[in-house]
Amino acid sequence: MIEIKNLSKEFETADGKVEALKNVNLTISDGDIYGIIGMSGAGKSTLVRCMNMLERPTEGTVLIDGCDMGSLSMAELRKVRREITMIFQGFNLLMQRTCLKNICFPLELAGVDKADAKKRALKLLEIVGLPDKANAYPAQLSGGQQQRIAIARALATEPKVLLCDEATSALDPKTTHSILELIRDINARLGITVIIITHQMSVVEEICSHVAILDDGHVVEEGLVSTVFSSPKSEAAKRLVFPDGADEIMTETPGERRIRVVFSGALAAKTPLIAQMAMEEQVVASILGASTRSIGDKAYGNMLLGITGGDEMVQRAMTYLSNIEDVLVEEVTDHVG
Structure with a gap:
C-alpha cells in the first residue's frame, strides 16, 4: 500500500517561492491501477517524483508498505527504487545499447549475474511482445515498440510499483490503446501496482479503477473512476468531463430530468444505444x-441525457441502461455549471 500524507513541495525560483504540491493525501491499494490526472502545471510529475524521492517533499510523508521513504539513506533508497520503477513519455532508452542490453542494464547495476540477467531480459521481451527485437537498437523501433522495451526494462528488477509519467502522451491513439492493454495485462499477471500520471481523461477511463484529480497542487477530487466521472463535483473534474464547456449543456429545460451514462469498456452495439432504448422501452x-x-468493439466515455415524462420514464431509462455491462448510470441532481 502507498500512503501519501500531508505532502507539500515548494521550489525556489527567480520569481520567488512556488508551491507545486499543497497538503496532498492519497491512499493507493496494492494491485490497483490508479490514475492521477490534471492539466499541465497541476503538480502531477512532481507528485510522482516525490513518491520515489527523486524530489524530496518540503513537508509530509510517503509510506510504501509502511516504510517511510523520506527516512531512508541514499543506499537504502537505491535498493527500494528497484521495487518502484518508472516509465516516461520520452522512453529514456540508451541508444547505443541493443534492446536486450537496455533491459539488462538495471540488473547489471543491481549486481545480477550476466547469464541470469540475459535470461530474465529474454523472458521480458516475450511478455512485452517483442521477442524478435533483442538485438535491435532503439532507433530501429517505432515509438510504441520503444515504450514496450522501456516497460520491459522497468520490470527487470521485479518491482512492486510501476510509475507511468505521461507514458502514452507521445503515442497515437491506436498505439496508446495497445500500451494500456499491455500495462493492464502486466498488472493482472504480475500483481504490480500501477500509477498512471496523465492529462488525458481517455487514458484514465480506459485503464484505471481509481483516480485523483490534481489542480494547482491540490487533490480536488478522488475515488472510483466511474463515480468521479459520472458525477464530477470539482470545477477541475467538470472541465475534464466536459472539455467543451458545461454551462451551455446544462441550461435548464422545464420538466426535463438528466442522467449521466458512463461507458467503461461496454460492448458497442451496432444500433445506437439511445435509439435502441427508444424502440425497446419507448x-x-x-x-x-x-x-x-470506440476502441475496437468497446465504448469509453460519458453521455448526458435529458428525459421528459416524469419518474416512470426516468426509471425505465435507468433500468434499461444499468443492465448493460460496463455501463454506470446516475441521475444528475447537482447540476454542473
Missing part, C-alpha cells in the same frame, strides 16, 4: 452532451 432521450470513443 423512452425518448435527448443527448445533451457526449464525450465517447
Whole structure:
C-alpha cells in the first residue's frame, strides 16, 4: 500500500517561492491501477517524483508498505527504487545499447549475474511482445515498440510499483490503446501496482479503477473512476468531463430530468444505444452532451441525457441502461455549471 500524507513541495525560483504540491493525501491499494490526472502545471510529475524521492517533499510523508521513504539513506533508497520503477513519455532508452542490453542494464547495476540477467531480459521481451527485437537498437523501433522495451526494462528488477509519467502522451491513439492493454495485462499477471500520471481523461477511463484529480497542487477530487466521472463535483473534474464547456449543456429545460451514462469498456452495439432504448422501452432521450470513443468493439466515455415524462420514464431509462455491462448510470441532481 502507498500512503501519501500531508505532502507539500515548494521550489525556489527567480520569481520567488512556488508551491507545486499543497497538503496532498492519497491512499493507493496494492494491485490497483490508479490514475492521477490534471492539466499541465497541476503538480502531477512532481507528485510522482516525490513518491520515489527523486524530489524530496518540503513537508509530509510517503509510506510504501509502511516504510517511510523520506527516512531512508541514499543506499537504502537505491535498493527500494528497484521495487518502484518508472516509465516516461520520452522512453529514456540508451541508444547505443541493443534492446536486450537496455533491459539488462538495471540488473547489471543491481549486481545480477550476466547469464541470469540475459535470461530474465529474454523472458521480458516475450511478455512485452517483442521477442524478435533483442538485438535491435532503439532507433530501429517505432515509438510504441520503444515504450514496450522501456516497460520491459522497468520490470527487470521485479518491482512492486510501476510509475507511468505521461507514458502514452507521445503515442497515437491506436498505439496508446495497445500500451494500456499491455500495462493492464502486466498488472493482472504480475500483481504490480500501477500509477498512471496523465492529462488525458481517455487514458484514465480506459485503464484505471481509481483516480485523483490534481489542480494547482491540490487533490480536488478522488475515488472510483466511474463515480468521479459520472458525477464530477470539482470545477477541475467538470472541465475534464466536459472539455467543451458545461454551462451551455446544462441550461435548464422545464420538466426535463438528466442522467449521466458512463461507458467503461461496454460492448458497442451496432444500433445506437439511445435509439435502441427508444424502440425497446419507448423512452425518448435527448443527448445533451457526449464525450465517447470506440476502441475496437468497446465504448469509453460519458453521455448526458435529458428525459421528459416524469419518474416512470426516468426509471425505465435507468433500468434499461444499468443492465448493460460496463455501463454506470446516475441521475444528475447537482447540476454542473
